[in-house]
Amino acid sequence: MRKDADILRIALIGNPNTGKSSLFNALTGLKQRVGNYSGVTVEKKTGEWNLGDGNAIELIDLPGTYSLSAKSIDERIAVDVLCGHAEGQPAPDLVVVVVDVENLQRNLFLASQAAELNVPMVIALNCWDVAERKGLKIDCKLLEQRLGVPVVPTVANRRRGVDELRTAVLGALKTRPVMIRPSWPDAVKESLGLLRSAFIEKNGENLKDGELTRLLFDQKSAVISRLKTPKPDAEAIVKSAREHLRKGGYNPDAAESLLRFRFLNPLLLDIIERQAILKQRSRSEGIDQLLLHRFWGLCVFVGMMYVVFQSVYTWAGPFMDLIEGVTGWFQGLAAGALESTPTLQSLVVDGIIGGVGAFVVFLPQILILFLFIALLEETGYMARAAFLMDKLFQWCGLNGKSFVPLLSSYACAIPGIMATRTISDPKTRMITILIAPLMSCSARLPVYLLLIGAFVEPLYGPAVAGATLFAMHFVGALVAAPLAYLLNQTLNKGRPAQPFIMELPHYRVPRIGSIFWRIYESGKDFVVRAGTVIFAMTIIIWALLYFPRPADVPFEVARENGVEITESSTSKEAVMQQFSREIDAAYLEQSYMGRFGQLAQPIFDPAGYDWKITVGVLASFPAREVIISTLGITYALGGEVDEESKDLRDTFKSATWESGPREGEPVYNLAVALSIMVFFALCMQCGATVAVIARELNWSWALASFFGLTGIAWVAAVAVYQITIRII
């Protein structure tokens, strides 16, 4: 089985919030994210641990779990890895169980479950310093004797105890100590025997004793899905074994906890000595008296969330302007250098430099948001925020952890969707990702401002204009709530609410190093995984808007304007300069995107859009605000117009249908303006968001959400247009 017999493999397991990730970093030196909030470690992480005697060891960082009951994906992965059923890899040679000294009993529950899987074990008693400060004394020697495996005190985030752990592991690799296991009562033994004879002896399943224990004790054990035995048969076997256990006087759902703690508690007698009153503990509780207070806690929460939101919405602004300025400067530089080759010039200026700018511009928001998220998680406040907000989200199947990602999405969905990594439940996380693009991000604001300024304000005055702008920010949320409810009903089939048991960890002073590491990691991840996709999208859209560029367009435009020129005319350059905007408009109309827009116009006709708006909608796929410059080009005003542009507003008011049943009628009216705004409030016209969803979930979900949300947007836009046009 084993490909490389020389490489030893060691797995690291432990409860969430035990500093397991810190220990992983301390041992491998390969730094990883450090969690202070349940469920950050979702991926399998591996690193190389140099044991110092020439042995390079592969260290596997398993997801933080409270138990191996294999209900969640995290636990299932842990069981599979420990049993040698993951990715064709054999079982690890040793497991290091990271145990929080302060919660010895609860943490040893997991160790005791792992012992059942028959893997040699070393226990790392982490947070030794905190325990010492709190006057907690643990008799390591005695514990070691009673458990039968080496016990090493460590302080992972200060790298203390690493050498001792190394020595213990080297010794344990030779002696292969296995932690003491409970001797089960007869009813359990008989039930396990039933499973053994049915699965192993009769069906030839490759199952360890520990896995039989999991099958017996866990309701809906995920181990079943790995078996060769057909699922209904396997379920029937497990059911009869559990029935046998029940007849023997043990409730199968409760038996393991009862029996295991009954076994562990005597082992811990005289081990823990509390010297003083637990001061630190009361400090954490003291902070909670304020932060979880039903009134003041909410005030602090609102204040903190205001700061988080402002930081992403406003403080990132100058940095984004700077990036846009630098992008523009490079574009100017390249435009000058490549003047003789217009196609290459456009590719470099609009495609390549524009494409890089298109994703780099998100970095300030991502980095700033992740600074706050790292702070909230490292301090332990994130769990409190979820606690305060949970009720708001319960009815639609989400939980309190969805709050921060959704709030951030009001500034920008990109960092918001990345922030869903803090949600440990995969389904909750998926639903949050899928509704996050509906939150009214800042890129929609220019579209709202332009259209409200042109059509609402002149008709109804600034008060109604302001109210409209305010209301537009809630259109998305109004659709998001029922959508979340529906997704929960369909994705969760019959499971009304997710189990939402969340630890409120002790408050901790965040470590600057790990905060910076997380900020760096989120930025790098975005640039590498999503940035490249956004870049490619920008190039493709550029090509669709640029080509085929027929050579006779400038001459036709000149002719239409009453000037006759030919290829050899001396006045050619001057004329082209004079009509450059009209020529750009004609090029856009002739481009693949322009042609496609004219072809697709009937789809948007019920929403009141002419082909120019349709092209604008399609061309704004890389980013919503692009519709403004695209409309600027189609109306021969140049691409430099913005939402304040008076020219663009005036052009809107005078634009008329060029052909068809409505020929001569104005294109834009209040109904069309509202229809466009509602479309942009709901649609997924944001390539970067699609790329990030693909990164966080997969491409199927990214495409599904693109077509789903854009479909919803179309329906809403048509409805708004058809209703408004009948009222006004």
Place this chain on the structure above:
Amino acid sequence: MQLSKIKRDGQFRVTKMNSDNESVARLMSLGLLPGQEVRLTHQAPLGDPIAVTFEGCHMSLRLSDAAEVEVEAL
């Protein structure tokens, strides 16, 4: 009495738990077992969820799950 109905500032002991409930089964594996003492520390602003401590554990749970745990006052 159900754990979802208790008031703050009191010490309670667990008497019965419905382990069919996934969240309750989870609480049991965290050490909240019949006989264990438990205390209500906080209630969220909208009344749900609640935060309880037992054996050095500070956990948040929803009222619907807490209703599956029976306690008695000490």
